[in-house]
Amino acid sequence: MIRKYVFGKPIETGAVAMKQTACDKTEIPHFSVKLQEDKTAVLRCQLGQSDMIYGLGENVRGINKRGWIYESNCSDDPNHTEEKRSLYGAHNFFILDGMRAGGSGKRFGVFVDAAQKVTFDCGYTDSEELAVTVAGGGFVLYLLENGSLRDIAKEFRKLIGPSYLPPKWAFGYGQSRWSYMTADEVREVVRRHRENGLPLDSVYLDIDYMERYKDFTVDEKRFPDFSEFVEEMKAEHIHLVPIIDAGVKIEKGYPVYEEGLKKGYFCKKEDGREFVGGVWPGRVHFPDVLNTEARKWFGNWYQVLLEQGIEGFWNDMNEPALFYEEEHLKEAQKKLCGADVDHMDIWGFFDFKGTALGIANRPEDYASIWHDMDGRKVCHEQVHNLYGYYMTKAAAEAFARLMPDKRILMFSRASCVGMHRYGGIWTGDNQSWWSHLLLNLQMLPGLNMCGFLFCGADLGGFGSDTSEDLLLRWLELGIFTPLMRNHSAMDTRQQEVYRFGRQEDFRNILNLRYAFLPYLYSEFMKASLNDDMLFQPLAFAYPEDDFAPRVEDQLMVGDSLMIAPVYRQNAAGRYVYLPEEMKLYRFRSPNSMDIEVLPAGHHYVDVALNEVLVFVRPDRLAPLSYGGEYVADVDSSRLLLLHFIKTKAVYKMYDDDGYTKDVNLERNITEISVDSSGKIAVKGAGKPECRLL
Ligand code: GLC
Secondary structure (H helix, E strand, O other): OEEEEEEOOOOOOOOOOOOOOEOOOOOOOOOEEEEOOOOOEEEEEEOOOOOEEEEOOOOOOOOOOOOOEEEEOOOOOOOOOOOOOOOOEEOOEEEEEOOOOOOOOOEEEEEEEOOOOEEEEEOOOOOOEEEEEEOOOOEEEEEEOOOOHHHHHHHHHHHHOOOOOOOHHHHOEEEOOOOOOOHHHHHHHHHHHHHOOOOOOEEEEOHHHOOOOOOOOOOOOOOOOHHHHHHHHHHOOOEEEEEEEOOEEOOOOOHHHHHHHHHOOEOEOOOOOEOOEEEOOEEEEOEOOOOHHHHHHHHHOOHHHHOOOOOEEEEEOOOOOOOEEHHHHHHHHHHHHHOOHHHOOHHHHHHHHHHHHOOOOOHHHHOOOEEEEOOEEEEHHHHHHHHHHHHHHHHHHHHHHHOOOEOOEEEEOOEEOOHHHOOEEEOOOOEOOHHHHHHHHHHHHHHHHOOOOOEEOEEOOOEOOOOHHHHHHHHHHHOOOOOEEEOOOOOOOOOOHHHOOOHHHHHHHHHHHHHHHHHHHHHHHHHHHOOOOOEEOHHHHOOOOOOHHHOOOOEEEOOOEEEOOOOOOOOOEEEEEEOOOEEEEEEEEOOEEEEEEEOOEEEEEEOOOOOEEEEEOOOEEEEEOOOOOOHHHOOOOEEEEEEEOOOEEEEEEEOOOOOEOOOOOOOOEEEEEEEOOOOEEEEEOOOOEEEEO
8 A cells, every 4th residue: 555645845756657646644654744944854763673774775885774874865976985875866765674573563665755855864863763854845755555575665666667678788798988089999899808709788988989078979080980880889789878968068169058058948047047067078057957848959969879870878977966166166266366375274274175175066056056847947956856867868758759669778877766767877986896896786676676677886896996806706796787887987997807817707707697698688677567676685585584684795686596796805705694495506607517405594605706606596497598799699599597496497588679669578478397307398489499507
């Protein structure tokens, strides 16, 4: 059952796809509600000692969010350290589970549908209290109370509508770097992958493909004859994926700028002048994507690149990131230039330093941006968390208009619940730290709960220098994330896998991704079409198991498998908890593995640097391919079955053409069953030749 409560006059976010009738009362079970004078609402709920809090999507810390305070306030912050409260997304859904021994006896999900800042104090200020604070301006709260953790997550997903579906090639391995400066550099990346037998499906173009960082332009000198280059890459089975930034460069003669200005489609200041911010292109205006006409106009610009053969994009800097606001920059300059450094005491010095360091992403500057929401003038503060979402919606709506039958790859940095229908996300500027490998794993279930299924982190780490072992271990997790992209920042160690010594290990790891493709794609599509999760914490899959909720470093991947990646340097193994007897496949490559059955309980398992542990649940199957150099090269008519048969296992394998929107769950299913004697039977859409592994 879903209950809806409306407070004040909320701005319609479009997050919810299934309309609900609001309750008359504003008394919410489990919560006390206090409306403060400044219209801020505070909702409090008592926590039992063992209560756990799941969800909140893209955030720091563990799977259980208890003990910290999180803020939904999309932020461009590349330092994802533990003390941070907010990253790039605003994912306001959580489930409180107090049904275990020592718990409060409550279990429910809460979604705060709001476009402004929301704070989730999960027992940080008072360890026995959960406090949700919603900044003034009105909001809608949904309370979901039926069934298991997984049921509640599914019910929420139904409420917010189906998750975005990418094309199948987007499940291939992608190589990225800020930036490949020329077409020849890209050719070199592709050549070295192909020469070394390293599978690859996409190369990402960061901001330097553009002319002076202007959206929807291509630098003709460094990337001449772009559409021919796109075709040349396609002939090599490589998709080029260009970045699009939120800020539009202010430059005379640049059509996006000129046209946007003429039509009044950019965000304004309160006095009606265009807001001027500073990002990569220098001085920019931000398209007012919250305005229907402006959104349509901005979306149409993607056509410039679609027409040149591009089939995928990543939307960036759309919190929107603000390196500076023009007027404040001038004030800061005056202050710094006027500072009397000869007579400055230490507090004066800190003020001086703070003035320089505090120029970016200032709340006051965000508050000076105004939107025209179809006739209604709205301060950005009220809708901050919608910007990245609506920029992505602009693109997705344009794709639907321009290429109605085709799936286009789209993922974004900033996001909010609702955007999950229009694109995936990557988790922004992480670092080449071992802790960020674990963070990548721990974020996945929360992202799935909020509808973000197509997601992934910068594998190997974006900032700082990676190490060979970190990259290997990270790719060993990345094999299972729908977006599998290696991306790194300029001035960091070059991170393409062919730059390292253990070529055979890298080749095997990437090959494993292509081997797992039939299972991964099938589980992804089923999860998406059934409003389910691809990555579940163990507590979701084993509701009766008392130890499962404590496991913070293993995940269920789809219905058949569990993974337990290594995330510590120099670790030659790790502890693994098995809630039930499972079969362990210890892969070194798709053709080389050890297999053993392990009883339920705690194990210390050796894991060499080139090994991937995959655990199969009893009476479950997972179809694997024989690998491929790129997604289209993977032959799904010949399958190898991971299996752990006690009595009988049946696997419903989903597959489709990977490009069109013909994603029928019934028509596209092949049913593969294996009985205890090892006999395989296949019926349904395809007739793959199957062999037990
Ligand atoms: C931002 C993005 C990063 C990109 C860089 C340059 O930091 O998060 O992925 O490489 O901008 O465009």
